[in-house]
Amino acid sequence: MTSAHNARILMIAVLAAITIMASAYTWKSGSVSNSRKHPLAWSFPSQAAAVPPGIPRAPGTQPDRARPPGAGKLPLGPGTDGPFGSRRTTGGPTVALTFDDGPDPRYTPQMLALLRRYQIKATFCMIGANAQAYPSLVRQIAAEGHTLCNHSWSHDLTLGSRSQTEIQTDLARTSAAIRAAAPGFPVSYYRQPGGNWTAAVVAEAHNLGMTSLDWAVDPRDWEKPVAANIAALVTTETASGSIVLMHDGGGVRTETVTALHVILPDLTQRFQLGALPPGTDSPQQHN
Numbered sequence: 440m441t442s443a444h445n446a447r448i449l450m451i452a453v454l455a456a457i458t459i460m461a462s463a464y465t466w467k468s469g470s471v472s473n474s475r476k477h478p479l480a481w482s483f484p485s486q487a488a489a490v491p492p493g494i495p496r497a498p499g500t501q502p503d504r505a506r507p508p509g510a511g512k513l514p515l516g517p518g519t520d521g522p523f524g525s526r527r528t529t530g531g532p533t534v535a536l537t538f539d540d541g542p543d544p545r546y547t548p549q550m551l552a553l554l555r556r557y558q559i560k561a562t563f564c565m566i567g568a569n570a571q572a573y574p575s576l577v578r579q580i581a582a583e584g585h586t587l588c589n590h591s592w593s594h595d596l597t598l599g600s601r602s603q604t605e606i607q608t609d610l611a612r613t614s615a616a617i618r619a620a621a622p623g624f625p626v627s628y629y630r631q632p633g634g635n636w637t638a639a640v641v642a643e644a645h646n647l648g649m650t651s652l653d654w655a656v657d658p659r660d661w662e663k664p665v666a667a668n669i670a671a672l673v674t675t676e677t678a679s680g681s682i683v684l685m686h687d688g689g690g691v692r693t694e695t696v697t698a699l700h701v702i703l704p705d706l707t708q709r710f711q712l713g714a715l716p717p718g719t720d721s722p723q724q725h726n
C-alpha cells in the first residue's frame with residue numbers, strides 16, 4: 440500500500456470518529472434540553488399510587504402527569520416549541536413561573552405574598568370551578584399584575600380527546616368564570632391538564648383566543664411534596680427562557696410554599712422573571 444493510500448484511510452477514520460462524536464453530542468444536548476425526558480418523568484406507576492395518602496385534592500381535580508411519549512412535534516422555534524405548537528419556553532431570556540390548579544384559599548395567598556416580596560409577576564393557570572368558588576382570589580391575582588390562564592373547568596385529563604363541542608364548552612365556561620371574577624383582565628392562555636395535549640384542544644383554545652401553554656421545568660411538586668427536592672430541581676433545571684410549572688392548588692402545597700422561599704431568591708439573582716405577556720401574544724403566531 441502507498442503512503443497516499445494510508446493517508447486516505449487515516450482521513451476517513453478521523454472523519455468517521457468526528458461524525459460519531461458529533462452525533463453523540465447532539466443526542467446528549469437534546470436530552471438535556473428536554474426535561475420531559477428526565478427519568479423522573481416516567482418513573483411513577485400510576486396517578487393513584489403517586490398521590491400520598493391523606494392528601495386531599497380539590498373535587499374533580501387530579502394531578503398533572505407527563506404527556507405520553509411521542510406526543511406533539513418538536514421543535515417549532517422559540518416560544519412555540521411545545522406539542523402541537525404550544526409554548527414550552529418564553530421565546531426570550533425571561534423565565535416564567537406558572538402556578539396550576541388553584542386558586543386555593545390555603546396556599547394562593549401565601550404564594551401571592553411571596554411573589555410580592557420578591558417583586559415577581561407570574562402566571563396562574565386556574566381551574567374554572569375554583570375560580571367560581573373563590574372569585575376574590577382571582578381578582579387579587581389579576582390586580583397584582585399576574586397573568587391569567589385557563590386550566591379547564593374540572594381538570595379533565597382527557598379533555599383533549601373529547602368532541603369539539605365538549606372541549607369548546609369546557610374552555611369557554613372556564614374563561615367565563617375567570618372573567619366574571621376579574622372583569623377586564625384577559626384570559627389569553629390555556630394549559631391542558633396533565634400536559635395531555637391534542638391538536639383538537641390546541642385548536643379550540645386558539646379559536647377562543649388563547650395560546651396553549653406548555654412547560655419546560657416540572658418539579659412534580661404534587662408527586663413528592665418535599666420542599667428540598669422541589670427547590671433543588673427548579674433551581675438546577677431552570678435556564679434562560681424556561682417556563683416553570685408548580686402548583687398552588689389541587690392538594691396540600693405547604694412544601695411548594697416552603698420551596699419558594701429558596702427558589703425565588705435564587706432565580707431572581709440569576710434570571711429576569713416575568714409573567715407571560717397578557718393578551719399581547721397573538722394566537723395566530725402559533726398555528
Ligand SMILES: [Zn+2]
Pocket residue numbers: 501502503539540590594632633
Ligand atoms: Zn393541573
